[in-house]
Amino acid sequence: xxxxxxxxxxxxxxxxxxxxxxxxxxxxxxxxxxxxxxxxxxxxxxxxxxxxxxxxxxxxxxxxxxxxxxxxxxxxxxxxxxxxxxxxxxxxxxxxxxxxxxxxxxxxxxxxxxxxxxxxxxxxxxxxxxxxxxxxxxxxxxxxxxxxxxxxxxxxxxxxxxxxxxxxxxxxxxxxxxxxxxxxxxxxxxxxxxxxxxxxxxxxxxxxxxxxxxxxxxxxxxxxxxxxxxxxxxxxxxxxxxxxxxxxxxxxxxxxxxxxxxxxxxxxxxxxxxxxxxxxxxxxxxxxxxxxxxxxxxxxxxxxxxxxxxxxxxxxxxxxxxxxxxxxxxxxxxxxxxxxxxxxxxxxxxxxxxxxxxxxxxxxxxxxxxxxxxxxxxxxxxxxxxxxxxxxxxxxxxxxxxxxxxxxxxxxxxxxxxxxxxxxxxxxxxxxxxxxxxxxxxxxxxxxxx
Amino acid sequence: xxxxxxxxxxxxxxxxxxxxxxxxxxxxxxxxxxxxxxxxxxxxxxxxxxxxxxxxxxxxxxxxxxxxxxxxxxxxxxxxxxxxxxxxxxxxxxxxxxxxxxxxxxxxxxxxxxxxxxxxxxxxxxxxxxxxxxxxxxxxxxxxxxxxxxxxxxx
Numbered sequence: 001x002x003x004x005x006x007x008x009x010x011x012x013x014x015x016x017x018x019x020x021x022x023x024x025x026x027x028x029x030x031x032x033x034x035x036x037x038x039x040x041x042x043x044x045x046x047x048x049x050x051x052x053x054x055x056x057x058x059x060x061x062x063x064x065x066x067x068x069x070x071x072x073x074x075x076x077x078x079x080x081x082x083x084x085x086x087x088x089x090x091x092x093x094x095x096x097x098x099x100x101x102x103x104x105x106x107x108x109x110x111x112x113x114x115x116x117x118x119x120x121x122x123x124x125x126x127x128x129x130x131x132x133x134x135x136x137x138x139x140x141x142x143x144x145x146x147x148x149x150x151x152x153x154x155x156x157x158x159x160x161x162x163x164x165x166x167x168x169x170x171x172x173x174x175x176x177x178x179x180x181x182x183x184x185x186x187x188x189x190x191x192x193x194x195x196x197x198x199x200x201x202x203x204x205x206x207x208x209x210x211x212x213x214x215x216x217x218x219x220x221x222x223x224x225x226x227x228x229x230x231x232x233x234x235x236x237x238x239x240x241x242x243x244x245x246x247x248x249x250x251x252x253x254x255x256x257x258x259x260x261x262x263x264x265x266x267x268x269x270x271x272x273x274x275x276x277x278x279x280x281x282x283x284x285x286x287x288x289x290x291x292x293x294x295x296x297x298x299x300x301x302x303x304x305x306x307x308x309x310x311x312x313x314x315x316x317x318x319x320x321x322x323x324x325x326x327x328x329x330x331x332x333x334x335x336x337x338x339x340x341x342x343x344x345x346x347x348x349x350x351x352x353x354x355x356x357x358x359x360x361x362x363x364x365x366x367x368x369x370x371x372x373x374x375x376x377x378x379x380x381x382x383x384x385x386x387x388x389x390x391x392x393x394x395x396x397x398x399x400x401x402x403x404x405x406x407x408x409x410x411x412x413x414x415x416x417x418x419x420x421x422x423x424x425x426x427x428x429x430x431x432x433x434x435x436x437x438x439x440x441x442x443x444x445x446x447x448x449x450x
Numbered sequence: 451x452x453x454x455x456x457x458x459x460x461x462x463x464x465x466x467x468x469x470x471x472x473x474x475x476x477x478x479x480x481x482x483x484x485x486x487x488x489x490x491x492x493x494x495x496x497x498x499x500x501x502x503x504x505x506x507x508x509x510x511x512x513x514x515x516x517x518x519x520x521x522x523x524x525x526x527x528x529x530x531x532x533x534x535x536x537x538x539x540x541x542x543x544x545x546x547x548x549x550x551x552x553x554x555x556x557x558x559x560x561x562x563x564x565x566x567x568x569x570x571x572x573x574x575x576x577x578x579x580x581x582x583x584x585x586x587x588x589x590x591x592x593x594x595x596x597x598x599x600x601x602x603x604x605x
Contacts, residue, residue: 073528074481074512074535081483081528102528103484106562121557128485128581172488191495209485209581446484449525 065089071434073102079176079438080445082419091431096423100416103449111409115375116142116216119406123396124210126411127447129172132158132165133389134411135214137396140295140385142216145378145400148347152339154218155296160231160334161204161213162296162387163327167238168197169390170278170320170327174245177317177439181258186248193241200230217351218344231335235328242324249317259314263425263437266311273424274417277392278319279441283311289388301333313433313440320442350376375404384412391415391442415447466599472516472542473595479515480508481535483522486549486581490521493584503591512538517594518571519587523551524564536571544598546590547573550580 072083081102087095111122123138124131136158143150150158171194178186198208203224205211213220249255265275267283280287288305290298306322308315344351352371357364380402386395392414399408418441425437482490493500500506509515512535524532536545547567550556553576555565567573574597577590 073531075510080487081531102525102531103523104525104527104562105484105523105558106560107558109562110558110560125485125557128488188496191492192497195492195497208583209488 066094072099079443082438082443082445082448084422084434084438086426086431086434088431093426093429093431093434096426096434098419098422100419100445100448103445105446105450107450108409108411111406113405115404116378116400116406117372117375119409120215121210121212123409123411124212125446126450127389127391127394127413127415127444128209129169129444130162130165130389130391130394131210132162132214133387133394135212136162136296137385137387137389137394137411138398138409139214139216140387141383141396141398142378144383144385145381145398146216146350147379148217148345148350150218150345151342152297153341154343154345156334156338157219157223157343158214158296159298159301160223160331160338161201161219163330163334164197164200164231164234166327166390167324168194168201170324171197173320173390173439173442174317177313177436177442178249178255180435180439181255183249183252183255186245189241189245189248193238196234196237200227200234203227203230215344217347218342222343228335231331235332235335238328239325242321245321256314258433258436259317259440260312261310262313262429262433263440264310264312265421265425269424270311270421273420275392275421276414276417277388277390278316278323279418279421280392281305282308282315282319284309289386289393293386295385295387298330301330303327303329313436316440316442377402377404378406386412389414391444391447392418411450413447413450415441415443415445419443419448469599469601473598474504476503476505476517476544476591476595477507477509477515478505478517478519479512479535479539480510481512481518481520481532483520483524483528484551486521486552489581489584490519490548490587493587498584498588500588500591503588503595505591512536513540515539516543517546518543519546519548520552520567520571520573521548523549523556523558524567524570525562526564529564529570532567533570544574544594545571546575546577546587546594548577548587548590549582550578553578556580 067088069086069088070083071086073081083099083102085097085099086093107122107126111119114122119138119142120135123134126134171190175187175190175194178184178190201211202208204227205213205220265279265283267285270280270283270285276287284307286305286307289295291305303326306319306326308319348367352368353364358368378400380400382397382399384395384397386393388394393412394414395412397408397410397412398406401407422438422441425441426434429437492498494506494508505517512518516539518536518539520532536543547553551558551563552567555563557580559565564570575590575594577586579586582590
């Protein structure tokens with residue numbers, strides 16, 4: 001007994017206050033941790049020397065003037081379970097290392113045991129703030145492998161829903177960005193307006209989140225009766241609310257001094273690190289998948305791509321606000337020009353027979369049953385389809401070996417690539433600006449870790 | 451001196467008074483994991499307004515919280531962190547397992563996820579749904595209040 005009590009465990013060093021025994025082994029991150037000694041090439045990466053920039057910290061500072069602090073994974077401002085290791089010199093950040101994987105769910109592996117029809121239930125849970133974009137990317141990839149065209153109405157519904165989803169997602173980005181910097185009212189306002197969009201989603205898809213609405217071959221159900229009034233109501237109220245946000249933030253001296261010139265990413269850096277979405281456009285790079293590689297007939301509608309100049313936190317906030325107006329512009333055009341027709345393809349190899357047929361025909365019932373248990377076979381091949389999610393280029397890479405389940409599915413999550421930009425944005429800035437910078441990148445950890 | 455208490459005197463037991471105080475100011479720890487965390491945030495903001503139940507203050511530090519809402523999927527890598535957050539909370543403390551993933555692993559029966567957070571921490575209330583709506587979460591919270599009111603003081 002006494003031996004066990006006096007024996008100090010060598011590998012365990014995390015003690016929880018108030019307890020007598022050590023609780024856990026430290027999480028060994030291996031190569032993910034930053035140490036005091038690193039090789040030259042690793043240091044170049046971590047200091048952001050791969051791209052030219054100016055740094056003010058003292059390169060020759062001794063080790064005892066520096067400090068490595070840990071932030072997360074349980075931290076209210078890391079937007080989920082992001083963990084950061086930050087090397088400080090006084091209050092100035094020298095290096096930052098994002099450590100990810102705390103939300104790794106193995107979804108890409110799970111996709112291999114689900115049929116192509118079931119796959120949307122899986123991908124919609126990746127980026128939970130823009131579930132419809134995930135479904136769209138996946139469905140477009142399956143449809144390209146199948147070589148089928150969805151009806152015009154299905155495409156129009158897809159554009160309508162994804163653009164509304166973009167507004168809802170940007171509202172959360174603004175709300176959390178405001179909250180992190182101390183503008184707590186922004187939090188309440190952002191979620192209030194998001195709720196009005198979510199109630200339309202719930203009416204249409206049956207769920208507030210994780211809709212599983214856009215499916216290979218079209219959408220799950222037609223728009224509900226009276227959808228035009230709902231959308232017209234949104235188009236009327238939302239821009240008024242957006243103006244209120246401008247009153248609250250745009251010229252607010254506290255907000256501007258906390259965001260202007262903070263977390264700068266230049267155009268050169270952004271392209272070098274593969275940053276996409278509002279974070280890229282805030283740096284002045286005109287790149288939007290909706291313009292560059294249009295999907296679902298989105299090139300039919302007129303809209304602008306708002307650009308920033310400085311690539312700082314303020315510009316990223318501004319680009320998001322302007323993008324919400326552009327998305328509403330698209331929604332209005334879709335509403336006015338909604339084509340008539342079917343909401344899914346008439347190919348019985350992919351979509352089930354209509355519900356009414358199942359009641360009167362045994363064959364239709366069997367057909368329905370087989371389609372949902374065995375799924376449909378997809379010709380062998382591989383493809384990559386990208387859509388513009390609220391966070392950037394969201395791509396689905398899909399490999400089929402000719403069976404009813406994908407051989408491999410990989411999602412190119414925009415948040416993952418955008419997180420690479422954090423060290424470059426945060427190097428040489430103040431510790432207090434960390435949370436403003438993280439929030440402005442709008443990372444969704446479900447999208448990063450999958 | 452009157453032999454009967456005056457009309458405005460309340461009689462109760464220490465148990466009941468303590469339980470009442472605990473349920474009326476329950477502070478949840480800010481501990482969001484995945485999709486459910488968004489619905490948990492929604493519950494706290496204007497439309498659903500958890501402040502009605504005296505618990506809008508999501509504490510940033512677990513040391514100031516007495517309720518942990520496990521909102522989302524718990525990966526193998528997150529499990530020790532979650533347990534540490536739980537251990538840092540002062541007694542008495544309660545745990546709500548929010549959503550299918552936290553309760554059973556949900557649709558992700560694979561190498562990466564802990565199949566139910568009750569393998570790591572004791573759970574008082576399970577809230578079903580994927581994700582559960584704010585109303586479901588509130589029902590769970592109110593059920594927890596009932597449970598605390600009905601039970602004895604736990605240490």
